[in-house]
Amino acid sequence: MQKFNFWIVILTSLILINIGIVHVQKPANQxxxxxxxxxxxxxGDLMCxxxxxxxxxxxxxxxxxxxxxxxxxxxxxxxxVTFGNLETVTAGKSKKYTGYPMFNSPDEYIEALKYxxxxxxxxxxxxxxxxxxxxxxxxIDILKKNNIHPIGTFNSERDRDSIRIINVKxxxxxxxxxxxxxxxxxxxxxxxxxxxxxxLIKKDINRSRELKADVILVxxxxxxEYERKPSEYQKEIVSxxxxxxxxxxxxxxxxxxxxxxxxxGNGKLQTGFVAYSLGNFISNQRWRYSDAGVIIxxxxxxxxxxxxxxxDNFNFTPTWVYKGTIDGKLQYHIxxxxxSLIRGDKNFLRNDDVAKLTQSYNDxxxxxxxVDTLKNFGNSKTKNK
Numbered sequence: 001m002q003k004f005n006f007w008i009v010i011l012t013s014l015i016l017i018n019i020g021i022v023h024v025q026k027p028a029n030q031x032x033x034x035x036x037x038x039x040x041x042x043x044g045d046l047m048c049x050x051x052x053x054x055x056x057x058x059x060x061x062x063x064x065x066x067x068x069x070x071x072x073x074x075x076x077x078x079x080x081v082t083f084g085n086l087e088t089v090t091a092g093k094s095k096k097y098t099g100y101p102m103f104n105s106p107d108e109y110i111e112a113l114k115y116x117x118x119x120x121x122x123x124x125x126x127x128x129x130x131x132x133x134x135x136x137x138x139x140i141d142i143l144k145k146n147n148i149h150p151i152g153t154f155n156s157e158r159d160r161d162s163i164r165i166i167n168v169k170x171x172x173x174x175x176x177x178x179x180x181x182x183x184x185x186x187x188x189x190x191x192x193x194x195x196x197x198x199x200l201i202k203k204d205i206n207r208s209r210e211l212k213a214d215v216i217l218v219x220x221x222x223x224x225e226y227e228r229k230p231s232e233y234q235k236e237i238v239s240x241x242x243x244x245x246x247x248x249x250x251x252x253x254x255x256x257x258x259x260x261x262x263x264x265g266n267g268k269l270q271t272g273f274v275a276y277s278l279g280n281f282i283s284n285q286r287w288r289y290s291d292a293g294v295i296i297x298x299x300x301x302x303x304x305x306x307x308x309x310x311x312d313n314f315n316f317t318p319t320w321v322y323k324g325t326i327d328g329k330l331q332y333h334i335x336x337x338x339x340s341l342i343r344g345d346k347n348f349l350r351n352d353d354v355a356k357l358t359q360s361y362n363d364x365x366x367x368x369x370x371v372d373t374l375k376n377f378g379n380s381k382t383k384n385k
Contacts (some may be wrong), residue, residue, distance in 0.1 A: 033360075036302040037312075038168045041079035043319075044252045044293050045276030046121070048088045048109050050099030051284045055330040056108070061093065062350065065112035068282065070218035071342060071355070072334040075295055075317055077117030080168050084113070084148075084281060085252045086121040090142045091131035099284070101183070102130045107142050109264055114146045115381070124152025124194045125221040125253065129185035132181045136192045151219065152177030152194045157352075162192035163207050171215065171302050171309065174208035177202070179221040180253070196222065198240050205244045212270055214309050215300065218246040223254045223277055226287065228367070230258050230276040238274055242266065249274040256289040257279075257364055260296075260371045267311050273298060277363075282321055292337065293319040294368075314371065317341075318364035320357045324348060337361035 056063040076082045088103035090110055098104050113121070121143060128136060134155050143150045154160040159380075164175045172206035178196045187193055194200070201218070208216045218241050223234045230238075230251075238249055247269040251258070258277035281293040299313035318337035325331070326348045335342055337360050349357070 006308045034168055034304050036169050038080045038171055038300050040298045042250050042296040043083045043084045043281040045280045046084050047283035048105040049284035053106055054098055063106045065109050068332045069116035069135040073116050081119050082117050083120045086123050087125050087127050089131050089135035089139045091135035091138050095131050104126050110142050110146050114148055118148055122152050122219045123150040124179040126178045126181055128185045128193045129182040129187050133188050143294050151175045154191055157191045167212055172213050174213035174216045177219040190226055199253045202244045208264050215247045217248045220251045221253045225254050226256055227254055229258050234276055247272045251276045252278055257294055257367050291321050292364055294364050303342050316368055318361045320360045
């Protein structure tokens, strides 16, 4: 189901040059009100290891990844905008489909992500250049063909300098994304992939404010793999982004869930939110913590009379990846880790599956316990540490 239409308008002025705005068009009959409420959902890493695309193979040249999202799809498509980190490229069959350590996934993987409800995918990560320039550019094309908007990779310098602002029900969200590196791979043009550069981040945030963004969302691909607490480097980068004016900060790369917190903002959002790592939403990694993910849900509320904006609700849905044989075929399914939320037949879950699913649920709840208990979100005095 198509929820949004995206397009980019290039603006030119004495101050701002080549800055683009991406609009999310809502139905014309949507009622204006003194309060505007939008719901944003975020997940972590969308991996595609070789056992995943092998299990999705229908024939020599066809794949179907859609079934792995069937149980979780209702949780994703209910948001106004759903975000995730695409940790692979789609460079096409001629470049050979591979998993770790150099990813290249079938185009059908992107089709399944659209089917699942994703609207925006962060594409700046350490695997962005796994097939060089060609992989970066073709992935952008495949995403756009599926009406998914890439954030963090670009096809020209002008494109890189175009700040993406998504207008959702009258609330303008600026979207920025950066990665710590490219695993030693290279691209011929620096502007193809945003890498973490504090001067660039500051410049982009300033431009976003000049473009009248209500909320600035910054995604970082950073941290140490499999560590469940943010590193000093992560904290330093987040602290600088907050100082520059970031309102919401979402992270990934460690492949496990890390903590989240509120902070005193410098923009229109007086209280900001950071989640350092949302873990693996889908992957073939099977050990504890790496087989778990989370859907973060944030509700933004704008007072159209006063012009003020706040995050007035936070909740999360722990998820777990099932891998096993169903009807004689290896299959993957992303499941809500709360068994009461699983729809349909659960008979394929063995006792040890239920035990791991339950363990992952408790692990995730523990990570977000302190955030979850801060009920008065808008007045929270919690600062980023």
